Amino acid sequence: MIGTPPRLGTIYSGWIVLSACFVSAMLIVGSTIYSFQLFVIPVTEEFGISRATANNAYISMLVGLAIWSPLVGRLLDKFDAKYVIMFGSLSFGGAFTLVAMAQSLMVMMVGIFVMLSISVCSCGGLAGNAVTVRWFQKRRGRALGLMSVTSSVGGALMVPVISFFITSYGWRMAMLLTGWSVAIIIFVLVGLFVRGRPAPADINDFDEFDTQEDVSRKEAPTGDKTLSLKQIVTTRNYWLVAMGCGLLLASDQAVLTSKFPFLVDSGFTVLQATTIISAMTISAVAGKLIIGFMADYFDVRHLFALVALFHFLLLVVFLMRPDYWSLLIFVSIFGAAVGGIYPVWSSLTASAFGPASIGSVLGFMAPVMQGLSIIFVSFIGVMHSQTGAYDAAFQGFMVTVVMSVFFIYAMNFRTKTSADSTRG
Template identity: 40%
Template sequence: MSAGARVGPGLYRGWWIVAAGFVCTLLAIGGTTYSFGLFVTPLSEEFGLSRADANGGFIFLLVGFAVWAPIVGRLLDRLPARSVMIGGAVLFAIGFTLIALAQSPLIMGLAVLGPVSLGTVACGALASNTLTARWFRAHRGRAMGVLAIATSAGGFVVPPLTALLMAQLGWRGALGALGLIVLVVVTLCVGLLVRDRPSDLGLEPDGAAAAASPAQAPPPERSWSTGALLRNANFWLIAWGTGILLAADQALLASMIPYGVDAGFGAQRAALLVSCLTFSAIFGKLAIGMLADRIDKRWLFTAVAACNLAFLLVLLSAPGFVPLMVACCVIGLAIGGTYPLWMTLTADCFGSTSFGAVMGTMNFVVMPFSIASIRFIGEVFDRTGRYDLAFQVFIGTAFLATALIWRVRLPRQGAGSSRQPGGRDASGAAPDRDEGPALHAEAVPGLSKE
């Protein structure tokens, strides 16, 4: 084992990779997805925009994420991750500076669609999860569970910082300062801590010593082309299953405060419901991530979907504030598990060699579900004055998502995702047997298990 393999007494270097990814994801997601709402009012006032038009910037951000993710994923598989992530931080800062200087909403929208969304994808969650998939295998669920917390933590840390900057510098100055903070912190974290692969330090994933001879080394993992991914049933099953459930979760989060206000709880207590749901989801991400190393991930996904369904039933019952707050605290523990299960299922089925490309392409499939669900729940309320129909539809989608995930063919226990044709598993097409239910390529008509 090389001298740089472990940092400190007994600490595997991969955990420092997770720490760097945590900070980068916290800043990238916290500075965009969670802080966006702070700029809606000043933009509306300065440019005379309606709230709907101002909120259109968030749609631009989501579309940008979907467009750039496949490209960034391929770059992460072909170029040094440090270069991609630092380049992303530079683009992030440039985009925020352009918005701060722009005198036209159109220029601002193009900046969000271009450098801001591209920079966020390149230095945030996609890059961090790609690195984590390379550095961990046996403890991949735990590592990705920790990393998944970063998106929620970003919602706690960055918006208050942004609000403070806005109070001191105005909204334009705050954008420039936030872009600079992200550039400096990400560059330092990535430059000091990130290394592409454990093999760079003479290690195998999880800190095992590198094999003494080629015969002892595990077989190389498969590299996936876009065409092979699109012909693979597991790709579509994971994308549709997790995408549908994540979309419902995001629609519920976006509507929880209006739901609480309409129920007569008041804005402050309604906001407390979101805080309880988000905070409990942090622990849920960590718990599900740890369990994912020990339990069939399809069963875990079923449990998460069941909790999602239970929460929807609670909402349909129009409960009082205290019962609803208890439900947010308890059921939110499991709802937070969808994201780490998405990451670990994908890594198990497709390996780490092309993880960036796989996740980037999958993001392009998943993102429209989120956009459509947020639009759908708003349309339901506008037409009926209630959210009940949307909740009922989401109950149905929870069942559909679970059914799709149970069609996923997992690699055999201990087989990983590394074997090549001649002894291939779920990542390399046509595994010879599955420890889960008997599944076949017919899970998605017309698709192969390539």
């Protein structure tokens, strides 16, 4: 069968598909969100602009992600995800080429807002999560946990590579090398090993789905029953997930953008601050994997409450301002909340809507969740400007974290326990 990933012994084909999507998202996120900082200094020096002006490029990408995610999510539901990701890889190479050759800041902004944003949506976490949800049912939580690690791995891998390119060849050549190296790798890898949905043989030959009858009734791999935009946004669960996960993710984003200056302001040295952040990052990776694994066995709403509790306690610890070693221990434990929310969000959405419309639902949530993140990031900056500290912002985030739990527990969907009892 043309386009079918080869079976390697008795390995479920979904793991091969997941691996290709993992590499795609890892390269895209590592080359954009994590590596943006590397281009700030050379670009500001060449064009004679301020750091704030340079940061507008990052903001334009975030706005682009909010605008293009619904469209890309829809395409992922209507067509084979393989072709959407392959198109995104070519858009990525084109975007980096346009920015590398541009002599105008406006041209750069357009390239980032349109082509680069589309490529991040098409090749990054949105596509990877949509494909993963369709290929996994019984082990969906751990599969989504693995997918959520792509950002951390991508940052660790691509930052030193791109930094070497910039140092050796200049920022423009570095963009060309990065853009087309990443584009070619993704295009070939995804073209060979990715299919958007499992074939009947994958379902029948492996114990990943309940039964063929259950799959066709509840979680049909075919993409002909996707919900319309009106059906999605008028569904109660859509707003509960978007607001519940959005509030917690927005608090995470705001804390992440301010944790280094907060630690320095609290009297820690630069080395101590970076060590604390590193410990928190490692804890976040562990949280993604552990919470993702637990999502296969427990009600995801309870896991969300656990993640929210850890985030709440992390804010409490920041407000208490303990000594260095105590804070290092606390963030190593509670930092799991920063990572655990990602597989929980995808699992909640899949439980509420099923695989057929997962791309559309995740995509249409982006404007709501990105909007909340922008508000929270702005809020923490304003609070610091007015009070000279982050305490008021942290206290406000504690309230929104509690609110997020109420949103999630107001959801209504078929849990693993209820499904098992119904079968019995």
